[in-house]
Amino acid sequence: MRYLSPAWFDAASDALAGDPGLAAATADLxxxxxxxxxxxxxxxxxxxxxxxxxxxxxQGSASAPDLRFTTAYPTAAAIAAGELPAPIAFxxxxxxxxxxxxxxxxxxxxxxxxxxxLSEVRKATDDA
Numbered sequence: 001m002r003y004l005s006p007a008w009f010d011a012a013s014d015a016l017a018g019d020p021g022l023a024a025a026t027a028d029l030x031x032x033x034x035x036x037x038x039x040x041x042x043x044x045x046x047x048x049x050x051x052x053x054x055x056x057x058x059q060g061s062a063s064a065p066d067l068r069f070t071t072a073y074p075t076a077a078a079i080a081a082g083e084l085p086a087p088i089a090f091x092x093x094x095x096x097x098x099x100x101x102x103x104x105x106x107x108x109x110x111x112x113x114x115x116x117x118l119s120e121v122r123k124a125t126d127d128a
Contacts, residue, residue: 003077003125004037004045009059011121016055016114023054025113031103034065040073051107055114067099082122 001007016022034048048062049055069086071079075094078084089095097104104111 001124001126002041003080004040004042004047004073008080008121008125009047009057011124012118013057015117015121016049016057019117022113022117026051026055026110027053029053029107029110031067031107031110032062032065034062034068035076036068036070037076038070038072040076049114051110051114055117065099066103067097067101070096070098077125080122081125082119 001011029052031051032048033051034046037045046061047057047059048065049057050062071089071094075084075089079086079089079095086095090097
């Protein structure tokens with residue numbers, strides 16, 4: 001399925017909502033991560049994750065994200081498909097990160113749990 005398509009948003013939302021372990025992994029955590037994808041087939045697309053006692057994927061901008069990731073569609077799609085590690089895209093200057101970067105290490109375990117839950121979605125994601 002194409003990254004950022006309605007099917008992708010549905011699959012990612014369902015995976016996050018349907019995983020019973022995420023509530024425990026994100027207990028007592030209050031964090032909002034926003035993704036801004038430029039040059040997508042639909043234009044610029046923004047979505048965010050609300051993390052805390054579970055994870056909710058929301059289409060659109062967050063009112064006050066703790067972290068914001070911005071990249072062009074080809075890079076974002078490659079990251080979403082598991083073909084390009086985000087740290088490599090960041091080092092290459094293809095991924096910009098704004099906000100409190102220490103949150104990435106402080107909450108590494110919870111972010112890893114989210115990454116794991118989305119593994120099946122990643123396998124089904126392509127950039128076509």
